[in-house]
Amino acid sequence: MDKLILIGLNHKTAPIEIRECFAFSDEDARAALALLCADPAIEEAVLLSTCNRVELILVTGRNANAIEKAKQFLARTKQVPLEHFDASLYIHRGEAAARHLFRVAASLDSMVLGEPQILGQVKTAYRMATELRSSGVILNRLLHRTFFVAKRIRTETGIGDHAVSISYAAVELARKIFGDLEGKKVLLIGAGEMAELAVEHLIHNRTGSVFVANRTFQRGMELADRYHGTAIHLEEIVPHLQKVDIIISSTGSQDYILRTPDVKGIMRHRRNRPLFFIDIAVPRNIDPRINQIDNAYVYDIDDLTQVVDDNIQDRQREAVKADRIIDAAVVQFRQWYERLDVVPTIKALHAKVRGLAHSEVARTLGQLPHLTPHDQAAIEKMMEATVKKILHDPTQFLKGDGCHGDRSNSLDVARRLFKLDD
Amino acid sequence: MQIAFIAAILLYMLSSAAYFAYLFIQRDRLQQIGGLLLMVGFACHTVSIGWAFAATGHVPVNNLHETLSMTAWAVVGAFLVLNLKFRIKILGVYVAPLVVFILLIATQFPREPLQPQNMLKGIWLLVHIITIFAGDAAFALAAGVGVLYLLQERNIKAKTRGFFFKRLPSLDLLDTTGYACIVCGFTLLTIGLISGMVYAKILWGRFWSWDPKEVWSAITWIFYAVHLHVRLAIGWRGRRAAVMAIVGLGVLLFTFLGVNFLLSGHHGQFTQY
The missing domain is CATH 3.40.50.720 (NAD(P)-binding Rossmann-like Domain)
Incomplete structure (x- = not known):
């Protein structure tokens, strides 16, 4: 999951003087996101900017030094020297990035624990990314999981219950x-x-x-x-x-x-x-x-x-439950992500088609008891050959000949086309 | 219909468990399950009582077992009706265990009515029994709501916001509900007493015979009449109304059972065992 990177700063790591430098207006954010996506090292990107945080959620290409590029990007778009805010930045990779995003959206990372606005802000950030087509298969999936998890936490725990002002x-x-x-x-x-x-x-x-x-x-x-x-x-x-x-x-x-x-x-x-x-x-x-x-x-x-004060303590107790829900969600996301690899997908595809063909042939042969063993073997052989020929092109495609740099998308389509995730 | 009766008790027990779970876990689903179990239990209970009615031709209140069973039935019925208008979800925590408790006591007494007397017949008597039981059930609910009111009021006054603060509804809702229960109970009690007097006239030739049961019924009626009067005339609402509803239940219980056990008079077969 190393392709998934989250880089950002928030009210805990950066003082207000730095945070206010990174306040993106809606227009700023659009321009910046477009610029960021133009970089070939970045495959997918979402930019989340609120008064308490700015975060970049990225999927990077292979062998790309995306972190360095993202830092440069932040320094350049807002014209703040990198050394001023480098120490305030946190960088999460893979699972940690997913977990961080879940926590942010569920308001576990907010200044006022459980405040409800942040989920809407994450949604706005994602909408912008979809409009600019800067998010792809992985971030689409990640953000949809994020909304699901945040909503579940809001209904199943008391994180948003009771007034804290x-x-x-x-x-x-x-x-x-x-x-x-x-x-x-x-x-x-x-x-x-x-x-x-x-x-x-x-x-x-x-x-x-x-x-x-x-x-x-x-x-x-x-x-x-x-x-x-x-x-x-x-x-x-x-x-x-x-x-x-x-x-x-x-x-x-x-x-x-x-x-x-x-x-x-x-x-x-x-x-x-x-x-x-x-x-x-x-x-x-x-x-x-x-x-x-x-x-x-x-x-x-x-x-x-x-x-x-009592209500804040209540919310903190509820936050523990919320973290448990997030742990489970992170595991699920990782499983999805790992399946989104070439070998498991091809294996699953073969198993599915072969399994279907086998059961159909078995049923047909059961209704034709007069066939000789020789005939039966011939039918089975034909079935094997058909399966092989059907699977040949998709397998080659997934192995890389046809996926022009967008392999995760193709894998995702293949898995959905053949319903491999059930 | 012993089986329906036992099924009713078991369903009420399960309902109590669901309501208690709701009290602690606060999942709305639990409260819905509790309400549903209570409803099914009520249906079984109705079958059981209806069967006894059909078999003997008179309302089954001929011994303590039957009387208690009828009481529990009336309380559940009143709660289900109340739920249509005032949704105090947490009230089930009071009602479900209460009826289980009443029915468990009922099971300790023999079921067979001792020599059913012919007097338990006639339309006036039917009206009398039904309205009195329904009225008493409404007063029992009013007392339950009163307890909830006092708990919530103490939470707000003492600023402790303990266990019940978030689990109980607003004071206004509790107060209004208690008031509605008292009004219903009082109306039913009035009809019940009038029909009882008419029946006494038919049976014994006089409306009133200064029997302890009659005297205490009158005291109960006057108590609730005063309750309603001070509320309407000088605005005794809130805590005082809640306390009066709880004290009222005490008076009511004495009239209902205490008189039979401690004093004598007619209505005796009502609590025989």
Whole structure:
């Protein structure tokens, strides 16, 4: 499997200064890939470029110094001296390359373990390669296996379960309280950046109207406009607790803005419908004792961080399972790859045709008991000769006369044409 | 139809196993299998009870064995109906082992009814028995859902997010389901008590005779009536509603069995053994 090479750098091996040099736009990537494929040493290529990584997945020709060429290619297209990033590069060959690609697509190699975007990015990279016809039999097979493995890992392990960012964690908790968030009203107290992020996620879940209470009314209005909401004064917060369901506070206030009696008084008017307080301010804006009131739930920034940490640990445990699935997939890919060799394919082809002919002849002879042994031998001889003649040309073709440099393609076609892989 | 009865118990056991596996492994397939086994078990159970009904001509609640069997049947039936509207997959972990438990106790008592009394006939009686059992089953489910609510509420309040956090549905779904169970149970119980009184009038000439069973039935009815009232009038939902559903099951169990064993009165043949 030495023809398969993966060369690249990622957030673990290269600092941001280097990674940003290798940011390919869609157009850049197309041009670069076309250039790369023009090199006769490279038979197949896929270029994966995200904000955290750039990777070249290559199938090289025989006796070619493809690694050196790939490095030069990276230095040349982005005009970065090779010595600046040479130490950051990792090079995987054969099985290791396949394993690395599987891990990347399954998000085991991501900065945020289990984040879902990477699979889409790999798919985009592959689509580009197919459009430019830079991928061939081996990479087609490898990438299809990659998508299959990544999807399987996502469904069979909990690698993508549970939120690993504060604002997602808040949304996840809200869903455990309210079930459906549709139409739930949100009150923002203070207009911090993190609060905005949380609101974005909530609105994504089709929550209802948004109220914004801010010290400076002007700023509150600006934010409210953005979410088609209503700005209110700080004094109006308590009466508004009757209407809203989710409260996100992030003010710089040194004292509690909401205390137990405020909420206790309002719960009766709310007929005890649940209230969820998300307090991301430090010092805290919401008295934590409010959490003791029935149907009121208070989470502060530490609580949410704890949730996120727990979830990250869960994902790490799930990653072990994912690696097991990848191990199996690597073995399968290697088996496929090894079968894609001339000798096993020819053997399998002969065995298949000969086997078919033998069983047919045996059946026919069974129905003709009156034939003499001499006749039978003649029929069998004829069968042997026919098989030999049929197989002669394909065998010669596969042995190399006809495959103009694209032997793996021909082997693949032969195997599929005769269904040799079953 | 001893064979159908045994088949039902075995299927319920397998269903319990599937639900428990689901609790730990969280594969949706396991929960589907659990539900399917429960359904097949229910079919066998129905055959067994239907056979007894056809053979004797009255609803088989003439001894403790039959009564418990009928209870288990009603609980499974109520769960299957509930599943049509509220899909709380994890509730099977409560229901399946519960019916296995009830049926195993039932097997400890003799099957043969002692001298079936002629009184167990008539349309009012049929309505009475069916609605009471169905209502009780709905209350049993409400209590189960209540337990799940309390578990999940504690997870969220204490911020521990333990074993059950991801396995249980949202508080809102649990609360709504519990409420729906109580409303159904209360409606059925009301019909059951009215039809029972009408039957008593036909049989004994009076609607009400201050029998302990009657008194405790009234207490149970009042308890659930209060439960619904405080919920609708002052919004006692969530934890309080869950606690009330669980306490309610206690009151119900006393009315259902406790009265027969500890006090006396009519409905005696119901728990004979």
